[in-house]
Amino acid sequence: MSSIAQKSGGLAKESEPGDDKPFQYHVFETEHDEEEHGHDTGTMLGFWIYLMSDCLIFGILFAVHAVLGQNYAAGPSPADLFEIEMILVSTAMLLFSSITYGFAVIAMQNDDKQGLVRWLLVTGGFGLAFLGLELYEFYHLWHLGATPMASAFLSSFYVLVGTHGLHVTAGCIWLAVLLSQVGMHGLTHENRRRIMCLSLFWHFLDLIWIGVFSFVYLTGVLI
Amino acid sequence: MSAHDNDAHGSYKSYLIGFGLSVVLTLIPFGLVIGEFEMSLPWAVGIIFGLGAIQILVHVHYFLHVTFRAENGWQFMSLVFTATLLFIVLAGSVWVMFHLNENMMPSHDQIERVRNLP
Numbered sequence: 001m002s003s004i005a006q007k008s009g010g011l012a013k014e015s016e017p018g019d020d021k022p023f024q025y026h027v028f029e030t031e032h033d034e035e036e037h038g039h040d041t042g043t044m045l046g047f048w049i050y051l052m053s054d055c056l057i058f059g060i061l062f063a064v065h066a067v068l069g070q071n072y073a074a075g076p077s078p079a080d081l082f083e084i085e086m087i088l089v090s091t092a093m094l095l096f097s098s099i100t101y102g103f104a105v106i107a108m109q110n111d112d113k114q115g116l117v118r119w120l121l122v123t124g125g126f127g128l129a130f131l132g133l134e135l136y137e138f139y140h141l142w143h144l145g146a147t148p149m150a151s152a153f154l155s156s157f158y159v160l161v162g163t164h165g166l167h168v169t170a171g172c173i174w175l176a177v178l179l180s181q182v183g184m185h186g187l188t189h190e191n192r193r194r195i196m197c198l199s200l201f202w203h204f205l206d207l208i209w210i211g212v213f214s215f216v217y218l219t220g221v222l223i
Numbered sequence: 224m225s226a227h228d229n230d231a232h233g234s235y236k237s238y239l240i241g242f243g244l245s246v247v248l249t250l251i252p253f254g255l256v257i258g259e260f261e262m263s264l265p266w267a268v269g270i271i272f273g274l275g276a277i278q279i280l281v282h283v284h285y286f287l288h289v290t291f292r293a294e295n296g297w298q299f300m301s302l303v304f305t306a307t308l309l310f311i312v313l314a315g316s317v318w319v320m321f322h323l324n325e326n327m328m329p330s331h332d333q334i335e336r337v338r339n340l341p
Contacts, residue, residue, distance in 0.1 A: 044294065045294045045297055048294070048298050049301055052301050052302065052304075052305040055305050056305060056308060056309065056312075059308070059309040059312050059313060060312060062313060063312050063316035064316075066313065066316060066317050067316055067317065067320040067321075084253065084256055084257055085257065087253075088253045088257070091249055091253075092249075095242070095245055095246065095249065098242070098245075098282075098286055099239075099241075099242040102233060102238035102241075102242075102286065103235075105233065106233070106234065106235060106238070200287060203282060203286035203287050204287065206282060206286070207279055207282045207283070207286075207287070210249075210275050210278050210279055210282070211275065211279070213249075213253075214252060214271050214272060214274075214275035215272075215275070218252050218253070218255075218256050218271050219268055219271055219272070221256055222256060222264060222267055222268060222271075223264070223268075
């Protein structure tokens with residue numbers, strides 16, 4: 001009996017010497033919500049709070065760009081540099097990758113491992129396409145002499161967009177690791193939880209990109 | 224059970240609705256800039272920012288599945304807290320950094336103007 005009490009968090013009521021009642025154990029079991037996969041360890045909430053802290057990093061970088069974004073130092077301005085059509089294509093890549101990740105999650109809920117792997121691969125493909133376009137853009141800008149050293153505007157531009165790109169890179173690496181995990185162990189409880197965490201991460205990066213294209217690119221070109 | 228699942232992690236329908244709304248909300252501001260519509264700058268920036276804000280809400284609802292009840296409300300609470308911090312950081316930075324010269328010494332021009340008063 002006492003070992004059970006210790007296992008369940010030591011919530012046993014101690015017996016008093018004069019008490020002739022038998023030992024009373026109050027065992028409180030945390031409610032297991034079987035309907036929600038992956039929520040029972042608190043990992044999802046913890047990961048969500050990580051994302052919120054990440055959101056603050058991006059918020060501060062947006063604030064830096066708002067302050068420095070018009071200091072061209074006699075260098076090129078956004079209207080000289082940015083090709084909006086190409087940004088539209090990379091925005092589309094990220095938006096497509098968001099919906100295909102959604103389909104991957106639905107496939108996982110239907111215990112469809114093949115479908116999950118297929119949709120995750122498509123998502124990774126769109127993610128890599130986005131990264132390729134971004135690297136090409138950076139290479140192109142660098143070639144024009146628009147380096148981070150050229151002006152405060154370009155410094156904050158490279159830091160903000162580069163930080164987002166690093167996040168997408170990390171997401172792609174995570175996706176590759178997850179695919180091998182699913183391949184080795186199948187749709188285990190842990191893998192489902194990981195897939196839901198990466199789902200949050202991936203959609204969150206798309207959300208940050210909305211801010212980037214609205215604020216850095218579209219508004220930058222207009223002003 | 225299935226209704227709850229759809230609520231928590233989305234269904235084909237909700238993902239497609241979110242995707243469709245996002246496409247529209249992305250194409251309008253891009254079309255505005257690429258098409259070079261005749262429009263005053265404050266209006267254009269206002270439309271781009273407004274649609275961007277709506278699209279962020281669409282993503283939060285249809286893709287991130289934030290609800291008032293998820294995680295006993297802590298998910299929503301932390302989101303509101305973060306949004307508040309972001310507002311303070313962004314609005315505060317812009318407000319302070321664009322008013323740095325507010326109470327500084329008058330410029331040379333102003334001194335000359337005062338000196339030449341009849």
